[in-house]
Amino acid sequence: xxxxxxxxxxxxxxxxxxxxxxxxxxxxxxxxRKRRTLVRIMLVFGGILIGxxxxxxxxGKLKPLAGFPWSMRSVRTSILLFSMQVESYQILxxxxxxxxxxxxxxxxxxxxxxxxxxIWRRFSALLASLVFLGFMAAIAYAYFHGLHIECNCGVxxxxxxxxxxxxxxxxKFLLPSLIVMWGSFWVRRAPSVTSAAPLPxxxxxxxxx
Amino acid sequence: xxxxxxxxxxxxxxxVGPGGRLTLNLRSNSSRARYLSKGRRLxxxxxxxxxxxxxxxxxxxxxxxxxxxxxxxKASRVVEPVGPPVKAYGSKDAPITMEVFTDYQCPxxxxxxxxxxxAMINDYVASGKVYLVHHDFPLPMxxxxxxxxxxxxxxxxxxxxxxxxxxxxxNQDAWGADGNIAKYVSxxxxxxxxxxxxxxxxxxxxxxxxxxxxxxxxxxxxVAQTDRGCPFDAYIxxxxxxxxxxxxxxxPTYVITYKGQHLxxxxxxxxxxxxxxxxxxxxxx
Numbered sequence: 327x328x329x330x331x332x333x334x335x336x337x338x339x340x341x342x343x344x345x346x347x348x349x350x351x352x353x354x355x356x357x358x359r360k361r362r363t364l365v366r367i368m369l370v371f372g373g374i375l376i377g378x379x380x381x382x383x384x385x386g387k388l389k390p391l392a393g394f395p396w397s398m399r400s401v402r403t404s405i406l407l408f409s410m411q412v413e414s415y416q417i418l419x420x421x422x423x424x425x426x427x428x429x430x431x432x433x434x435x436x437x438x439x440x441x442x443x444x445i446w447r448r449f450s451a452l453l454a455s456l457v458f459l460g461f462m463a464a465i466a467y468a469y470f471h472g473l474h475i476e477c478n479c480g481v482x483x484x485x486x487x488x489x490x491x492x493x494x495x496x497x498k499f500l501l502p503s504l505i506v507m508w509g510s511f512w513v514r515r516a517p518s519v520t521s522a523a524p525l526p527x528x529x530x531x532x533x534x535x
Numbered sequence: 536x537x538x539x540x541x542x543x544x545x546x547x548x549x550x551v552g553p554g555g556r557l558t559l560n561l562r563s564n565s566s567r568a569r570y571l572s573k574g575r576r577l578x579x580x581x582x583x584x585x586x587x588x589x590x591x592x593x594x595x596x597x598x599x600x601x602x603x604x605x606x607x608x609k610a611s612r613v614v615e616p617v618g619p620p621v622k623a624y625g626s627k628d629a630p631i632t633m634e635v636f637t638d639y640q641c642p643x644x645x646x647x648x649x650x651x652x653x654a655m656i657n658d659y660v661a662s663g664k665v666y667l668v669h670h671d672f673p674l675p676m677x678x679x680x681x682x683x684x685x686x687x688x689x690x691x692x693x694x695x696x697x698x699x700x701x702x703x704x705x706n707q708d709a710w711g712a713d714g715n716i717a718k719y720v721s722x723x724x725x726x727x728x729x730x731x732x733x734x735x736x737x738x739x740x741x742x743x744x745x746x747x748x749x750x751x752x753x754x755x756x757x758v759a760q761t762d763r764g765c766p767f768d769a770y771i772x773x774x775x776x777x778x779x780x781x782x783x784x785x786x787p788t789y790v791i792t793y794k795g796q797h798l799x800x801x802x803x804x805x806x807x808x809x810x811x812x813x814x815x816x817x818x819x820x
Contacts, residue, residue: 391796391798391799392796392798393796394796394820399816399819399820400820402816403813403816403817403820406809406812406813406816407798407799407801407813409809409812409813410801410805410809410810410813411801413804413805413806413809414801414802414803414804414805415803416803416804420806420808420809423809424809424812473643473803474784474785474786474802474803475785475802475803476784476801476802484799486784486785
């Protein structure tokens with residue numbers, strides 16, 4: 327379990343490089359068929375990478391505290407600890423914080439598996455992007471209200487809410503998620519390879535001049 | 536000659552006492568009977584001497600000192616306890632220990648105390664489930680927080696920490712504006728206790744400035760080493776040192792320990808219903 331968690335965390339924290347590299351490569355490929363194939367491959371990896379962010383986050387919230395064995399009670403204790411962390415943002419009431427703390431890890435687990443599965447990826451990526459936007463809004467709220475609290479994002483080393491956490495979430499999580507979402511919609515809307523006309527971006531530089 | 540016969544020969548019957556008489560044989564009893572039958576009586580003049588001796592021993596013995604005339608005068612003088620001021624609530628044997636790093640002038644700390652810790656003290660601390668430990672972590676941005684921590688430590692020395700902590704948080708806005716902490720400390724205890732606290736605070740001359748205890752500053756080190764004569768600065772700085780090791784990034788920060796297992800430190804406000812749920816969950820493990 328620890329090895330899987332380490333792998334998921336590594337993918338969550340470093341996977342954005344693969345997505346950025348795939349995006350650049352897609353823009354560099356001139357052939358429409360090759361580009362489409364490349365984007366499809368990129369989307370498969372992108373879904374796994376974005377999914378691993380949510381799976382790692384869910385695991386971080388559900389795993390028993392150090393020294394506690396895996397059991398329903400220890401998982402509940404971890405969820406209740408997370409509810410304390412949610413409440414520290416001072417956005418929700420105690421009851422709402424507790425409800426969110428119980429729902430969010432399961433939601434992240436389901437969303438992560440959905441992204442990894444690739445089913446209706448454009449919708450899962452859209453939902454993931456909205457969730458990341460929500461997390462960033464909460465961090466910004468806490469930061470601008472002068473709260474000195476920890477992010478408790480569940481992925482990687484913990485850090486205080488502030489520009490660092492916003493930059494990390496924006497660059498490593500939200501932007502790759504938006505790229506995967508855009509790519510998923512583009513692949514679906516793009517003309518089939520048999521009747522493919524070159525895409526504007528695939529046109530050689532200076533061809534239109 | 537065996538031991539028994541030696542005993543018979545050397546020990547005079549009257550000098551042996553009741554235990555000796557029991558061990559003596561018929562011969563010794565008969566000797567006593569002969570002794571008494573000769574018309575001799577107990578040496579009565581010895582008894583007053585023995586009485587005086589016993590009385591003298593009673594006066595000199597340590598157990599009697601407390602009952603002598605001089606002892607109450609010594610006991611009536613207040614001797615301040617030595618050692619770190621006790622800034623904790625409840626029993627050390629409680630399964631959960633919660634260590635809270637706070638600044639008396641920090642609004643979030645007041646919020647935590649008023650809405651969470653006070654209820655917790657009345658409920659789970661009183662029932663022996665939680666041991667609550669206060670650590671001073673005055674922040675440089677607050678002008679009077681270090682001074683307030685000194686007063687709280689002095690109050691803890693005379694056993695009035697709980698009242699003074701409550702008074703400091705209840706009147707945070709008032710003393711935070713003018714720095715008149717003594718006014719609220721005096722209102723939290725009897726006049727006699729406040730005199731003791733004032734006496735303890737005598738070496739703590741004047742408020743310490745914020746720049747003096749900025750973390751990492753050279754002056755902070757100086758304050759820690761010299762204490763400026765204030766006996767409580769050492770304890771405040773020791774608390775800060777513990778906080779640095781946690782590490783405390785902001786106040787309030789709390790560390791929960793369950794049966795010796797340290798949980799990750801958390802900062803910010805947490806309400807009592809949520810914290811209580813968490814404690815219940817820990818206690819059900």
